[in-house]
Amino acid sequence: MVTRLSTKFMNICISSMCKSKQLLKAEVVLIDAIKLGVLPDTVTYNTLVDAYYRFVSIDAGYTVLNRMKEAGINPNVVSYNSVMSGAVRKCLLSKPLQLFDEMLQSGIHPDVWSYNILIHCLFRLGRPDEGYRVFKDIRHGFVPYVLTYNAMINGLCKARRLADARRVLREFCDYGYEPNAITYTTVMKCCFRCGRLEQGLEILSEMRRKGYTFDGFAYCTVVAALVKTGRIEEVDEIAGKMTSNGLVPDLASYNTMINLFCRQGKFDEALKLVDEIEKQGLKCDQYTHTIIIHGLCKIGNFVGAEKHLDYMKSLGFGFNLVAFNCMLDCLGKAGHIDQAVKVFDSTEVxxxxxxxxxxxxxxxxxxxxxxxxxxxxxxxxxxxxxxxxxxxxxxxxxxxxxxxxxxxxxxx
Incomplete structure (x- = not known):
């Protein structure tokens, strides 16, 4: 007699095959099981849907949905969510909207994941008003979870609608939810991008009061904002906090800070950071050296910039055309056009x-x-x-x- 345990065992086998990308073997297992009288269920086809959209194509995943219907098994919300999620990963942003409508027409009720995908796509397609309307409409059916609020806030921030993002954040708290570090960091970064530095620092203070910690990239964002406003002492404080939390700035963080110091003419501070990079056991990359060369040119030290270009070659980086172009441009803007022509003629690249x-x-x-x-x-x-x-x-x-x-x- 065929039992439910048999179907469960078949699903485990198919899942294992799919995870190892052996889709043909998974199909063979399904065919053999049916021949033995073991019938597939929703879990069986959902596993195949997920595997086909991940490893083959969205169309292949959608084809499994049709096979599912032909087998007399109705797709559920998980089935559609899998294909919608796959379409987003492949950047086919209009496809999830079509699937969402199809899901509603089939009488399948969307869940939080469905709405999160829909909101995300609408924002990515440049339709923030529709995304915001969907967010407001779903509250009539159920209360959104933290993930939904984070998706909404992230979309509003990317659309640079800071006021709306902060309003959603306040509403988030009014519903009794506790925003997590991702929520706060998203809004904080948006504040900095929109030039609202003080508001961003207020959110940072609120995060500290609530005992949240955040990643190295977020620290780098805060440091960049502080350097722009000339609050160098607070930069040291942030760096101390970062170290105490067990986070060491990566090369991208250092490059950001070096670039900001060079743009502000604080070349000595930039060189100190270069020394610190070496103390941390990191190695400067081409971008680091290009920043330094551009900084030297900005302060009129073209001899030093040319020497640094040669120094880069000695380190094995080869010829840096981006740094060369920076030096050429700075020479011209500084009125040293004859020297710029000589520099231009000095290279064949x-x-x-x-x-x-x-x-x-x-x-x-x-x-x-x-x-x-x-x-x-x-x-x-x-x-x-x-x-x-x-x-x-x-x-x-x-x-x-x-x-x-x-x-x-x-x-x-």
């Missing part, structure tokens, strides 16, 4: 940005004839279009010079 930077600065210096020659070289290198447009903007009042450049380009 160039890209469209290299040509564009020098053309732009030559035009600024009113060296239009030289700019025209460079445009011809740019044309031969295949980088012409943007440089030409840029040059024409500068030469608009200078009709004769503009005609000379056009004739040169036609000749070549």
């Amino acid at each position: 160039k890209d469209s940005f290299t040509y564009t930077i020098l053309v732009h600065n030559l035009c600024r210096a009113k060296k239009f004839l030289f700019a025209s020659k460079l445009l011809v070289a740019c044309l031969k290198s295949g980088w012409c279009v943007y440089c030409m447009c840029l040059c024409m903007v500068w030469l608009y009042p200078h009709r004769i010079a503009r005609l000379r450049i056009v004739s040169r380009l036609h000749v070549n």
